[in-house]
Amino acid sequence: MAIEAWYMDDSGDDQRLPHHNNPNVFVPLSKLAEIGVMYWKLNPSDYDNDEELKKIRESRGYNYMDLLDLCPEKVENYEEKLKNFYTEHIHGDEEIRYCLEGSGYFDVRDKDDRWIRIWIKEGDMIVLPAGIYHRFTLDTTNYVKLMRLFVGKPVWTAYNRPQEEHPARKEYAKNFIEKAEVDLEAH
Ligand SMILES: CSCCC(=O)C(=O)O
Numbered sequence: 001m002a003i004e005a006w007y008m009d010d011s012g013d014d015q016r017l018p019h020h021n022n023p024n025v026f027v028p029l030s031k032l033a034e035i036g037v038m039y040w041k042l043n044p045s046d047y048d049n050d051e052e053l054k055k056i057r058e059s060r061g062y063n064y065m066d067l068l069d070l071c072p073e074k075v076e077n078y079e080e081k082l083k084n085f086y087t088e089h090i091h092g093d094e095e096i097r098y099c100l101e102g103s104g105y106f107d108v109r110d111k112d113d114r115w116i117r118i119w120i121k122e123g124d125m126i127v128l129p130a131g132i133y134h135r136f137t138l139d140t141t142n143y144v145k146l147m148r149l150f151v152g153k154p155v156w157t158a159y160n161r162p163q164e165e166h167p168a169r170k171e172y173a174k175n176f177i178e179k180a181e182v183d184l185e186a187h
């Protein structure tokens with residue numbers, strides 16, 4: 001099955017709960033593509049020898065790779081990191097994450113500034129474009145193992161919202177938000 005994504009409700013409940021609307025409003029992959037989010041389904045069992053992953057990495061220049069095992073025993077300042085992950089932010093580069101084990105939620109803002117919750121599980125690889133407002137949380141299973149990819153020397157710096165003057169934000173807005181408005185007016 002393809003990845004699941006939906007519009008979040010605005011309840012103040014635990015961030016690790018699904019936050020479905022009633023009824024749930026799913027968001028198709030085509031809608032994610034419109035805001036610049038890319039997705040692949042891969043086989044995580046032997047990721048070191050996966051030709052498909054190799055091809056994606058080669059074609060997109062993802063030469064850097066490391067693994068992030070999100071559990072208190074393996075991550076320094078675990079609680080603080082989780083808190084920062086769930087603080088709305090952007091980056092100057094793409095955020096590329098491949099889920100090898102467990103699951104979690106990437107929340108991204110759509111063109112109208114509404115939260116879309118993307119549920120990533122084993123085998124899901126997603127790319128968030130530079131400049132998109134987003135955040136991350138574990139789900140109620142409380143565990144995820146992610147592969148992080150990058151072009152060149154990695155920069156993980158997060159710029160918390162608001163960042164309307166950040167070059168990556170301006171570029172994102174030009175390509176994905178203003179363009180959508182122009183398309184809408186033309187029709
Ligand atoms: C746990 S990876 C996702 C969190 C995030 O947005 C980030 O690392 O910048």
Ligand SMILES: [Fe+2]
Nearest residue numbers: 089091095158
């Ligand atoms: Fe991020």
